Amino acid sequence: MNPYFPGVVVRSSASAPSVEELRLPEIGPGQVRVRVRAAGVCHSDLSMINGTLQPPHPLVLGHEAAGEVVEAGEHVTRVAAGDHVVLNWQPACRECWFCTHGQPWLCSTSSGVAALENGITMDGDPVFVGLGLGAFAEQVVAPANAVIRVPADLDFELAALLGCGVLTGTGAVRNTARVQPGETVVVIGLGGVGLSVVAAARAAGAASVIAVDVSDAKKALAEAAGATDFLVSSDNLSKEIRTRTSRLGADHAFECVGRSATIRAAWRATRRGGQVTVVGMGANDDMVSLSALDIFSSARTLRSSVYGSSDPDVEIPLLAADVLDGKLSLDHLITDRITLADVPAAFDRMARGEGARSVVVL
Structure with a gap:
């Protein structure tokens, strides 16, 4: 495995996003490594660079994404290598007061987490990943409860949208x-x-x-x-x-x-x-x-x-089924298909109010 991969990083609050070389850590128990295949450019990503939110830096952006599990760590049972998954930027702990009282979208463990460290480094130094994922990258390391299996015949570009914009x-x-x-x-x-x-x-x-x-x-x-x-x-x-x-x-x-x-x-x-x-x-x-x-x-x-007052573990598979059955059309939402290098231009279009979703295709 090549431990290096590209990702869109903001080095400081005063710098513009740029594609940088990142180093992926070895996964630990309860973690999975996902090869990102598509990632939507969401307004929450823009909020992390325009001052609406003030996350720590350097920061890997991106959170609305879908991909394929490359490796599952010890004790992971919900997904296996080869599974197609949607990433969940606010996974429920299933143990806090909100989770046990039917409001997993308010989970006290994951709510309000703008960014965290998960072992990814740049130039030998740790970097933060936006909303716990950092999905504007070829690969991510995520906890097992942050990935949701979807049918393999669901297009990755459409699947990515389910993880934030459509579910919300x-x-x-x-x-x-x-x-x-x-x-x-x-x-x-x-x-x-x-x-x-x-x-x-x-x-x-x-x-x-x-x-x-x-x-x-x-x-x-x-x-x-x-x-x-x-x-x-x-x-x-x-x-x-x-x-x-x-x-x-x-x-x-x-x-x-x-x-x-x-x-x-x-x-x-x-x-x-x-x-x-x-x-x-x-x-x-x-x-x-x-x-x-x-x-x-x-x-x-x-x-x-x-997050749509939703339980993504339940509702994302249902939305995926609706897409495959033709009950839910998402084609009109994707107005631009881009590369990682095009993400800054996608933010500019979003700030100007142009288009719907730009989707990074990897």
Whole structure:
């Protein structure tokens, strides 16, 4: 085995991502080594280089990925060499209070872990791996509970999307908001997650799904995902939404950007008694201000959806089966297929609001 492999690394908070040579450690008990075959460029990766999150450095980026198990360590029984797997960036410990009370997506062991060390080195020094994975690399070493087996006939590029964007968006609709047939839905922010929310809302039977973005270029993507209406965000957004929802506002609004301004926009777009679900991850110092009287009189519910309020061990195999059965189409989500060297350009496109998902193909 060649112990050296390329990966996309950010050396410091002031440096740009670049492809560097990394050295993989020997795997230990309870660990697996995975050959990454595809990895999606997610907004959480961008948050680690634009200051929204402040992880330690040097840092290997990437967490939305799929690949093939190369080697399984001692005591690993859930996967074996040759298995196709999706990586799980927030694996449940199954022992903490949240895991034992039916909320593994809030696992106290893995929640809030922006990066950790797992033995990978660069120039002889340890490096951190983003969200415990560092999947913008040819190989990763991960704990066995961070890999989920999927059918071998599922395309790696599509499988990768299940590990974050699709599970997050679909789960927000199915598990957190529990959208019902005939309800009206607004989705603000049409990246990979937002488009997955659009598709899931339509699949849930929503009567109308109003997709909102700052760029008119997202209209075709929104329609491909199943949106019934498309609006470019403006100061009159809540008024425009009310004209499309019998002057009431939507039953549900999903905020998929992670900014206080768009959270307030989602709040104003929702009817009295409606639900606002925050899916986007924002900055610690970006404060949301709402009127105390408005909170009382509107009777709206404001909540977040962490990782789709899902148990990935259960739901990723189900989503994989839906893709293979033709019940769930993901082709519209991939707008760019790239190499590791192209990741910085993919971040630039994401920052400009262009496209849906760029997928690194390895």
